[in-house]
Each structure stands twice: as structure tokens, then as C-alpha cells.
Amino acid sequence: MKKHRLAIVRQKYRPDGGAERFVSRALSALSNQNLELNVITRQWQGEKQDDWHIHICDPQKWGRISRERGFADAARKLWQAEQFDIVQSHERIPGCDIYRAGDGVHRRWLLQRQRILPGWRGQMLMLDRYHRYVMDAEKAMYEAPELKAVICNAEMVKQEIIEDFAVDPKKIHVIYNSIDASRFVPADSMQKLALREQLGIPANAVALCFVGSGFERKGLAAAINAIAGTDRYLIVVGQDKAEKQYQALARSVGCEDRIRFCGMQKETLPFYQAADGLLLPTLYDPFPNVILEAMACGLPVITSRTCGGAEFIEQGTNGFVCDALDISRLREAVMAIPALEYDNKMGMAARHKVMDATPERLSSQLITLYHTLLG
Known part of the structure; x- marks a missing residue:
């Protein structure tokens, strides 16, 4: 029986990215199906499975627009020449x-x-040449006759696509990200104590963690302002070239001594396990994996309405949802998170909520979609 050839397009593959984790889980799941797996990318970092075909597609670039347009043209030329059965683009x-x-x-x-x-x-933002290019490319892609299906990781994004591009709702499939709940687990008391000692956080304090790079988008300024004027601690995991400005902000609002900047971490699990909740007042985020990871670790989550992850939050039961810039509501939510050591009802409700989001479920949804399109 002839193998169907699937190509996945991702400009820059880095193992810690959310899209990449989705790709690698999908590819691993598909490796026992009757599919030949291809990846079209500018650069590949990380492990390569034996049965994946990597196509490096790295045209010269002189700036952001030339980078995007150059890769798009070269990737399309490559997939047309190869005549893959399905091309799934993440660009x-x-x-x-x-x-x-x-x-x-x-x-x-x-x-x-x-x-x-x-x-x-x-006002300049909407007129910026790069942003205009991205919006035009997005519109052209949604209007292209070749487009058979769209995968979203949140209902929020599905609605936005329907409203902004009039795409037929039947074409749009919401497939939530998955989480390995056997790896992301709550810590026991001794583990937590040891982790807190390393971070210099008192055992009886309530600590929240913020996990994500690109601090402006992820809402670190709002998180710091929400912590100010409380007795809560904040563990910041992630990197940003403007980190010093955020440290200065923490100093200016008087909570510098309760904030731990930990930088980029390969392994985020210990930081969730040291905390009592996740604070992610992100400006706009389709569905960050960190929400699933934190919930699997038994952490209640505080996030924003413009985050697809809010779809997993039941107000006051396993977390809180409010506007990304509403500091007083964020602060109320921060104060409503209990120390898990003494009251883990919210944390257990959070873990229970994500137990269905298994890699197996994601795989079967993807495989069903591919078979439908190939059928």
C-alpha cells in the first residue's frame, strides 16, 4: 500500500516552542500510520527521528519582510515540486x-x-510595513482555493477567523494542545520545600509563577503590578531583552524583594512545583502550553480574556479570568489563590480539568482529520 506523503511547514524549529511541541507530538503519533513524514524548515534544532525527512529551505534574507516572503516562496516552490499529498503549514x-x-x-x-x-x-502599528505584510499574507492564505482545513487550539481563535475572514466554520477544527499529566505532576511537601529553599522563598508564603518569553505580550508588567502591594511572591521563568526594565519596574513599585527572575529554563517543572498558582495576564495568546502544564501540576491559573486558555478556567473553581490590564481585578485574583499546602481544592480541580487533554486524544483527532482530507 502506497504511503501518503505529509509535509509540515515551520520556518524555525526550536524544541521549546509551543508549535514545535505540537508538531513533534503529532509526528510521533503519526509515525505508525501509513504516512511519510516531511518537515520543511529554515533550520532544525533538536532530535530528528529516523523516519522524518527534513527539507532545509533557507533563502537569503535582508529584513523581516524578506525573511517571511523568501521562506514562503521557497517553501511553496519546494512542496509543489515534491507534490506532497497534504501540506500543513504553521506559517x-x-x-x-x-x-x-x-x-x-x-x-x-x-x-x-x-x-x-x-x-x-x-496608530503607527497598523501602518507598519511588516505588520501589513503579515495581515495581507494571512488574508491571501484564508482566501486561497487550496485551503481545505484550519486547525485552531482554541474556540476564541475559531471565532476570530470566522469574523475576520468569513471562513466556512465547517473548515475550522478546534484541536486543543495536549499535556503529559504523568510528567507534569504536583510536588509533595518535601520537594516543594527544597525547591523553595533554592529560590529563597519562605515555606509558608504564597508564590505564583509566570512562565513565558516575550514579557510585553505575556503581560509581565501587569503581573508585577498585581503582586505589588500584596505579600505574594512571583517566580519569573523566561527571557526578554528588556528584562532590566522589568526589574526596574519591580523596584519602583516596591516588590523587587519578592520577585525571582530565573531566566530561560530548559526544564520548567520544578518552577511550577515550587508555586501555588500560575499568573499569566497575557495580552493575546491563542493557547499557551504553560496553562496546561501548570494545571497538570495542580496549580490554579489566573489569565486574561484574550487568552484561549481561559476556555479551561472555571471562575473561582480552578482559577480566575479577567482583563489583561485590570490590575485591581488581577490583584484580587492573586489574593484569592490559597497556599496549596493548606487548601488544594482549586489546584486539584485544575489538574482534573486537563486530564482529558492527552497526547493520544490529540493524535486521534489529527489522524481523523488527515484521513478525511485524503479520503
Whole structure:
């Protein structure tokens, strides 16, 4: 029986990225199906499975627009020459069969970003040549006759795509990210104590963690302001070239001594296990994996309405959802998170909520979709 050839397009493959984890779980799941697996990428980092075919596609680039356009043109040329049976793109490239909208809708992100910029800079954002290019490419891709299916990781993104691009809802499939709940587990008391000692956080304090790089988008300024004026600690995991500005902000609002900047970490599990909750007031995020990881570790989650992960939060039961910039509501939520050591009802409800989001479920949803398209 002839193998069907599936190509997955991702410009830069780095193992710690959310889209990449989705890709690698999908590819691992598909390796026992009757599919030949191909990846089209500019650069591949990380382990390569024996049966994956990696196609390096790295045209010269002179700037952001040339980087995007160059890769799009070269990747499309490559997949047309190879005549793959299904092309699933994680980049906005017109002509793919399946698009995975892991980054959401670009205009929606810009609208949220405008809220934190001075008026004139906010107006310039929509006129910026690079952002115009991305929005035009996105529109062209949704309107392309080749597009057969869209994969979203949240209902929020599905609705945005329907509203902004009039895509037939039947084409859009919500497939939530998965979590390995046997690896992301709550810590026991002794583990937690040891982890807190390393971070210099008192055993009886309530500590929240913030996990994510790109601090502006993920809402670190709001998280720091929400912690200010409380007795809560904040563990910051992730990197940003403006980190010093956030340290200065913590100093200026008087909570520097209760914030731990831990930088980029290969292994995030210990940081969840040291905390009592996740604080992620992200400006715009389709569905960050960190929400599933934290919930699997038994942490209640505080996040924003413009985060697809809010779909997993039941207000007051396993976390809180409020506007990304509503500092007083965020602070109330921060104060409503109990020390898990004494009251883990919210934490257990959070873990229970994500137990269905298994890699097996994600795989079977993907395989069903591929078979439908190939059928």
C-alpha cells in the first residue's frame, strides 16, 4: 500500500516552542500510520527521528519582510515540486492544504498591543510595513482555493477567523494542545520545600509563577503590578531583552524583594512545583502550553480574556479570568489563590480539568482529520 506523503511547514524549529511541541507530538503519533513524514524548515534544532525527512529551505534574507516572503516562496516552490499529498503549514503561506493557526489572528494581537502603546505609536502599528505584510499574507492564505482545513487550539481563535475572514466554520477544527499529566505532576511537601529553599522563598508564603518569553505580550508588567502591594511572591521563568526594565519596574513599585527572575529554563517543572498558582495576564495568546502544564501540576491559573486558555478556567473553581490590564481585578485574583499546602481544592480541580487533554486524544483527532482530507 502506497504511503501518503505529509509535509509540515515551520520556518524555525526550536524544541521549546509551543508549535514545535505540537508538531513533534503529532509526528510521533503519526509515525505508525501509513504516512511519510516531511518537515520543511529554515533550520532544525533538536532530535530528528529516523523516519522524518527534513527539507532545509533557507533563502537569503535582508529584513523581516524578506525573511517571511523568501521562506514562503521557497517553501511553496519546494512542496509543489515534491507534490506532497497534504501540506500543513504553521506559517501564513497561501496555497497550503491545512493551516494551523497557532499564532491566532495577527490583527487581533495588534489591537491588544495598541492598548499599551502611546496613541501615535498605536496608530503607527497598523501602518507598519511588516505588520501589513503579515495581515495581507494571512488574508491571501484564508482566501486561497487550496485551503481545505484550519486547525485552531482554541474556540476564541475559531471565532476570530470566522469574523475576520468569513471562513466556512465547517473548515475550522478546534484541536486543543495536549499535556503529559504523568510528567507534569504536583510536588509533595518535601520537594516543594527544597525547591523553595533554592529560590529563597519562605515555606509558608504564597508564590505564583509566570512562565513565558516575550514579557510585553505575556503581560509581565501587569503581573508585577498585581503582586505589588500584596505579600505574594512571583517566580519569573523566561527571557526578554528588556528584562532590566522589568526589574526596574519591580523596584519602583516596591516588590523587587519578592520577585525571582530565573531566566530561560530548559526544564520548567520544578518552577511550577515550587508555586501555588500560575499568573499569566497575557495580552493575546491563542493557547499557551504553560496553562496546561501548570494545571497538570495542580496549580490554579489566573489569565486574561484574550487568552484561549481561559476556555479551561472555571471562575473561582480552578482559577480566575479577567482583563489583561485590570490590575485591581488581577490583584484580587492573586489574593484569592490559597497556599496549596493548606487548601488544594482549586489546584486539584485544575489538574482534573486537563486530564482529558492527552497526547493520544490529540493524535486521534489529527489522524481523523488527515484521513478525511485524503479520503
